[in-house]
Amino acid sequence: MLKFESQMVAKPYFVFALTLFAGQILFGLIMGLQYIIGDFLFPYIPFNVARMVHTNLLLIWIIFGFMGSAYYLVPEEANVELHNPLLAKIMFWVFAGTSVLTVLGYLFVPYSELTEITFNELLPTMGREFLEQPTITKIGIVVVCLAFCYNIGMTILKGRKTVINMVLLTGLVGLAVFFLFSFYNPVNLVLDKYFWWWVVHMWVEGVWELILGAILAFTLIKVTGVDREVIEKWLYVIIGLALISGLVGMGHHYFWIGPSEYWLWMGSIFSALEPLPFFMMVVFAFKVVRERKFEHANKIAVTWALGTAVMGFLGAGVWGFLHTLAPVNYFTHGTQLTAAHGHLAFFGAYAMIVMTITSYAMPIMRGRPLGNPMSAQRLERFSFWAMCIGMLGITIMLTIAGAWQVAMQRIPDDANAMSFMMTQDKLIPFYWGRLAFGVLFSVGLIAYLASFFVGSKEAIAAQNNGSALEQDEVAAEVCCGSCGSDSAKAS
Secondary structure, three states, X not given: OXXXXXXXXXXXXXXXXXXXXXXXXXXXXXXXXXHHOOOOOOOOOOHHXXXXXXXXXXXXXXXXXXHXXXXXXXXXXXXXXXXXXXXXXXXXXXXXXXXXXXXXXXXXXXXXXXXXXXXXXXXXXXXXXXXXXXHHHHHHHHHHHHHHHHHHHHHHHHOOOOXXXXXXXXHHHHHHHHHHHHHOOOOOXXXXXHXXXXXXXXXXXXXXXXXXXXHHHHHHHXXXXXXXXXXXXXXXXXXXXXXXXXXXXXXXXXXXXXXXXXXXXXXXXXXXOOHXXXXXXXXXXXXXXXXXXXXXXXXXXXXXXXHHHHHHHHHHHHXXXXXXXXXXXXXXXXXXXXXXXXXXXXXXXXXXXXXXXXXXXXXXXXXXXXXXXXXXXXXXXXXXXXXXXXXXXHHHHHHHHHHHHHHHHHOOOOOOOOOHHHHHHHOHHHHHHHHHHHHHHHHHHHHHHHHOOOOHHHHHHHHHHXXXXXXXXXXHHHHHHHHHHHHHHHO
8 A cells, every 4th residue: 555645646647647648659640641641631730740749748748757756756765755745736737737738839829929929039948859848838847847856855855865765856856957958049050959958868868867767776676575775786886877978978969060079989989888777777677576575466567667677778778879979870860760769768768667657656546555457467568568569660660761761861972862852752661660560559558558447346356355464464463462472471
């Protein structure tokens, strides 16, 4: 059962995160069709709008998932109630309302008009990829993040300071701090792209990895029973490698935007080291599961934890390394190889860790301390494999398309190189393949959402059996205690 009542605050965050996740995948399918049928849903949902909604929903639902994870695990780690549950509830509605209104603005208001309506001319921040949010929305996000960090920080200060809590808090504060660079919009294009990466990829290569490591460590403690000291030592190593490689390794984004040439070797060397923390996560997760002290009834949470480590390593590590070195990136930058890496990395590292903690925590918040019933877990296992295979298929299709794109468009000299649009026509078969695997992924997501509603009767029976078992254990403890006291009296 829940250790603290305030942990229930996390539930709406998880529910809304999964809702936005479904919306993101819907717009991903729309874009997949638009790559093949260019005028699909035009002019109602043009490609640029679909892409904007798709990428923005990704960022928003991941952040909702991180917030829900923090509200769930921090009280338990700190061993105190959440500092201000009411503030967390209010900020949920503020963030959710802001997110919905922003997406509706993207869909129903031309972007140029949206800039005028939201007074972008007073503080110009719009028009940047991934950071298309109106200035008013950005201010709302800052307010929510400040309230969130305050709530989490005060909870930690009042209670136990564990390594997991401190690593998580560092990552969350970093997420909030680096988002402030979204307000800096210099006229110079080089400076603009330079600091743009401080938001977009300083998140995923720096501070988000701290959040990922903390959530993974917490879940593994709960489902394996391995000593905290062992897991914390691994966490120190992983986070250290992530910060050393990720912060400087971000320089591989500076290769072709105009900064000094030293970024060519600094970005190459340090970004080449970035697979190391993800590889350590794989070793860490499998070692802990192999040495577990008990078999947790929520087996699917263990599966998600192991899957996160493996898929994160493949997406962020292997596919990132494929084109991170400057001589290779010279040809691959901005091709479908970039899209392949981005899809698998985001899903493997960050989407899957949110689904990991959701699969562990949501049943508990619904009165199922032993996890969802086995029928639901079997359905969720199907969803796990459908989504993993679907995303790997998407990645492979985009990788082949990207390699062919480089061969036809980038490597030949100007006289023999194909134009961009001619190249895209040659890649249509791979785009069909990507769409097919995208449908498989969508089926997996539907199964994942459905699993929380399967086996209700089975869950009630298990809950009753668990309650009866708890009563027997309490009675045994009382008996042993009284016997012990009687024996003491007799002696």
